Amino acid sequence: MTKSTPHDGAARLAEHPFFHGFNQEFLWDLAKDLKDRTFEAGEFLVREGAPATEFLLIVSGKVALEMSTPERPRLTIQTVGPGEVVGWSWLVPPRRWTLDGRALKTTRALDLDGETIRRALESHPAEGYRFLSRLLPVVAERLENTRLQLLDIHAV
Amino acid sequence: MRSETASLEGAARPPHPFAPTPYVVRHRAQETSDTVTLTVAPAKGPAAFSYRPGQFNMVYLFGLGEVAISISGSDAAGTQIVHTVRAAGKITRALTQASPGDVVGIRGPYGSAWPLDRARGHDVVIIAGGLGLPPLRPALEEIFAHRDQYGRVEIIYGARTPKDLVFYEQIQAWRHRPDVRLQTTVDAAGRDWYGDVGVVTQRLPDARFDGKQTVAFLCGPEIMMKLSAQALETRGVPTDAIYVSMERNMKCAIGVCGHCQLGPSFVCRDGPVFSYQRLKPLFSIREV
Amino acid sequence: MPAPMPGEKRRLERADFPAFLAALGKAGYRVVGPTVRDGAIVYGEIEAVEDLPVGWTERQEAGRYRLERRHDDALFGYVVGPHSWKKYLFPAHEKLWTARRTDGGFEVAPTEPDPTPLAFLGVRACEIAAIGIQDKVFLGGVADPGYRRRREQALTIAVQCGQSGGTCFCVSMGTGPAVRAGYDLSLTEILAPGVHRFLVEVGTPAGAAVLDGVPTTPAETGDRETAEGIVARTAASMGRTMVAVGLRELMASNLENPRWEIVAKRCLSCANCTLACPTCFCSTTEEVPDLTGATTERWRRWDSCFNSGFTQLHSQSVRKTTMSRYRQWLTHKLGTWHDQFGSSGCVGCGRCITWCPVGIDLTEEVAAIRAAPVPSTAPPPAGTEKR
Numbered sequence: 001m002t003k004s005t006p007h008d009g010a011a012r013l014a015e016h017p018f019f020h021g022f023n024q025e026f027l028w029d030l031a032k033d034l035k036d037r038t039f040e041a042g043e044f045l046v047r048e049g050a051p052a053t054e055f056l057l058i059v060s061g062k063v064a065l066e067m068s069t070p071e072r073p074r075l076t077i078q079t080v081g082p083g084e085v086v087g088w089s090w091l092v093p094p095r096r097w098t099l100d101g102r103a104l105k106t107t108r109a110l111d112l113d114g115e116t117i118r119r120a121l122e123s124h125p126a127e128g129y130r131f132l133s134r135l136l137p138v139v140a141e142r143l144e145n146t147r148l149q150l151l152d153i154h155a156v
Numbered sequence: 157m158r159s160e161t162a163s164l165e166g167a168a169r170p171p172h173p174f175a176p177t178p179y180v181v182r183h184r185a186q187e188t189s190d191t192v193t194l195t196v197a198p199a200k201g202p203a204a205f206s207y208r209p210g211q212f213n214m215v216y217l218f219g220l221g222e223v224a225i226s227i228s229g230s231d232a233a234g235t236q237i238v239h240t241v242r243a244a245g246k247i248t249r250a251l252t253q254a255s256p257g258d259v260v261g262i263r264g265p266y267g268s269a270w271p272l273d274r275a276r277g278h279d280v281v282i283i284a285g286g287l288g289l290p291p292l293r294p295a296l297e298e299i300f301a302h303r304d305q306y307g308r309v310e311i312i313y314g315a316r317t318p319k320d321l322v323f324y325e326q327i328q329a330w331r332h333r334p335d336v337r338l339q340t341t342v343d344a345a346g347r348d349w350y351g352d353v354g355v356v357t358q359r360l361p362d363a364r365f366d367g368k369q370t371v372a373f374l375c376g377p378e379i380m381m382k383l384s385a386q387a388l389e390t391r392g393v394p395t396d397a398i399y400v401s402m403e404r405n406m407k408c409a410i411g412v413c414g415h416c417q418l419g420p421s422f423v424c425r426d427g428p429v430f431s432y433q434r435l436k437p438l439f440s441i442r443e444v
Numbered sequence: 445m446p447a448p449m450p451g452e453k454r455r456l457e458r459a460d461f462p463a464f465l466a467a468l469g470k471a472g473y474r475v476v477g478p479t480v481r482d483g484a485i486v487y488g489e490i491e492a493v494e495d496l497p498v499g500w501t502e503r504q505e506a507g508r509y510r511l512e513r514r515h516d517d518a519l520f521g522y523v524v525g526p527h528s529w530k531k532y533l534f535p536a537h538e539k540l541w542t543a544r545r546t547d548g549g550f551e552v553a554p555t556e557p558d559p560t561p562l563a564f565l566g567v568r569a570c571e572i573a574a575i576g577i578q579d580k581v582f583l584g585g586v587a588d589p590g591y592r593r594r595r596e597q598a599l600t601i602a603v604q605c606g607q608s609g610g611t612c613f614c615v616s617m618g619t620g621p622a623v624r625a626g627y628d629l630s631l632t633e634i635l636a637p638g639v640h641r642f643l644v645e646v647g648t649p650a651g652a653a654v655l656d657g658v659p660t661t662p663a664e665t666g667d668r669e670t671a672e673g674i675v676a677r678t679a680a681s682m683g684r685t686m687v688a689v690g691l692r693e694l695m696a697s698n699l700e701n702p703r704w705e706i707v708a709k710r711c712l713s714c715a716n717c718t719l720a721c722p723t724c725f726c727s728t729t730e731e732v733p734d735l736t737g738a739t740t741e742r743w744r745r746w747d748s749c750f751n752s753g754f755t756q757l758h759s760q761s762v763r764k765t766t767m768s769r770y771r772q773w774l775t776h777k778l779g780t781w782h783d784q785f786g787s788s789g790c791v792g793c794g795r796c797i798t799w800c801p802v803g804i805d806l807t808e809e810v811a812a813i814r815a816a817p818v819p820s821t822a823p824p825p826a827g828t829e830k831r
Binding site: 062064065073074075076077078079081104105145148149151152153154155 | 285286314315316320342343344345346347349350351352353354355356357358362376377379380383
């Protein structure tokens with residue numbers, strides 16, 4: 001994992017589709033603890049039940065969101081790829097991951113510290129509103145797709 | 157092999173419009189735990205069977221009855237017909253247990269076809285869900301046989317789990333073609349799946365095609381076709397360039413028993429392939 | 445006397461009606477027509493005049509049918525009962541073919557059709573229209589060989605209605621009461637003090653051939669005028685009306701009208717209407733093997749869109765609710781039939797109204813929908829919604 005300077009960090013955030021168009025100061029604040037992460041195939045990005053302390057944005061690769069119980073083998077319920085985000089549990093109490101996230105192939109991600117983001121959202125209310133407006137459709141789309149999966153739309 | 161007029165050429169005219177012709181099972185392949193692909197050839201004589209991609213036959217078992225099954229392929233000479241069958245009822249279950257040498261009855265082909273003419277010179281998007289891929293395979297084979305006549309070709313195939321994907325080897329072969337993009341996705345997967353998990357519409361953003369110059373063929377559960385058509389419309393594909401394959405209970409296949417009616421249409425005769433534009437108003441009415 | 449010719453009108457006295465029946469028999473026809481059985485006037489074998497409902501009439505209302513004695517001895521003094529001629533042209537059970545196992549597979553032998561031609565005695569104008577409608581179904585696309593044979597051989601002896609039933613509305617549907625075409629012979633019964641005779645109109649050479657040798661005299665002007673008066677009186681006394689104009693569009697644009705739920709609460713999904721309706725054509729096929737499995741038969745029998753399992757697909761029905769089935773029946777009969785066959789499926793005979801156990805009246809349902817149309821709210825096309 002490598003840490004970048006706030007200046008680089010802000011620039012790299014601005015490149016990620018999720019952060020297109022946000023103002024520089026806000027991105028600067030967010031990028032204070034920005035880290036580049038690389039996960040090899042099979043490595044976990046996040047574990048179910050663990051404290052959710054970071055916001056992960058996928059740059060390349062593929063991540064499987066999985067759930068396991070003792071009586072069943074692991075079950076993948078969603079995959080996320082480049083341009084997408086892993087989750088929002090870092091923002092929503094009790095701030096614990098609800099699923100395992102495992103790299104299916106070599107995956108590079110931007111890692112933002114959850115606490116840093118929350119402070120930035122409070123000190124930049126306008127950008128904060130914008131951030132949530134961008135996060136909410138992600139959650140909505142994920143919810144809708146999950147509903148469709150419940151409807152068994154591939155099954156004849 | 158494929159001609160614009162579909163008919164049972166070479167063989168004697170059947171004695172009655174509801175009479176099947178005997179065919180022998182030549183080959184059987186297990187696709188999934190409940191789905192089998194059967195290749196059949198005429199029991200008597202070298203009759204050439206002529207059909208268009210998208211059409212179906214009434215497949216018969218002596219003493220049991222018949223059921224409508226899409227044609228999922230044929231051999232180059234048109235003497236063998238391929239049907240992919242899932243065990244869903246008494247007759248289909250018996251068909252999935254058929255082995256080489258067993259006799260079935262074939263009556264057909266019936267119905268409308270995928271409009272490949274319309275698709276020439278366009279990008280083609282094919283979206284299949286579950287057992288929706290078999291009726292599309294003949295169209296895909298036709299496209300691959302004349303690949304230069306079409307633009308970009310994007311295939312999206314979704315199933316419940318990796319074990320429910322049919323034509324597994326053929327899918328791998330298509331995946332290796334440089335002139336087509338194939339995405340597969342499942343609703344849930346275990347350890348050995350490195351592909352996508354999610355619904356077919358989630359794969360569309362990754363598909364590259366020019367909406368205004370695209371013709372789309374969709375086949376699968378009605379809800380899958382409805383959602384895919386809506387997503388394609390948002391990408392600029394006109395509703396009269398989107399085609400769906402519908403399914404209803406069929407007894408006669410010639411438009412006289414009334415069972416397969418869908419609004420004003422008989423699915424056996426005016427379908428199973430319809431333009432989405434024609435059916436769109438019915439897609440939001442329940443129990444039509 | 446010269447042989448009768450198509451287009452001619454002749455007079456047949458009631459006393460000579462048995463000779464007319466005998467001529468039909470001699471010409472090789474099996475005569476079927478109205479007869480009293482089980483408290484109703486149904487269609488059955490007619491061997492003698494006494495087999496007809498002489499002196500009977502019926503009283504029909506929504507959900508009600510009762511036979512009553514007339515004050516005279518009219519042979520055709522009623523309208524239509526629960527049977528229609530489809531029971532002969534499109535039999536309720538028909539063996540299509542037999543197959544037996546062979547070395548190479550199996551061999552199919554279609555059923556030999558009954559060579560005896562039928563004479564339909566007493567076909568009403570609405571029924572001629574109904575037969576014409578079923579002709580489009582069974583002869584239009586892939587012709588049904590059994591239907592075609594029976595239809596070509598059948599002799600149609602029409603009868604002009606001397607009264608309307610309580611529930612019929614042929615005037616609204618443009619199918620009667622006057623018989624104008626589609627007959628080999630057409631009879632109008634004329635009854636007055638001291639008079640009981642028939643005006644016979646010859647439609648075809650087949651009709652003329654039967655009449656040849658039956659004692660008839662040329663019709664007189666008075667007969668024609670009387671006959672026209674009878675039909676006009678019938679036309680003026682229809683029990684129901686239904687505005688038929690624009691029904692196709694009305695049905696197509698009211699698939700989500702709340703009226704369907706209202707009528708569904710009454711409908712028992714019993715299928716009586718489809719059984720009685722002269723144009724309903726839905727059928728199913730059955731495989732009937734013998735115990736050894738060496739031979740099997742394919743049978744066709746009447747089915748109904750009201751039956752559960754009619755729309756069975758992948759272990760469930762597409763039309764599960766009574767509402768969806770009633771809607772399908774009526775929107776097909778009055779609406780999509782136009783798209784499929786170029787005409788309405790309804791001839792205004794009123795059978796579905798009479799024979800519905802709860803008295804559902806399609807003329808009333810249509811009037812209710814016309815009075816309060818509710819167009820479907822289809823969603824706007826995707827991608828055009830402004831956010």
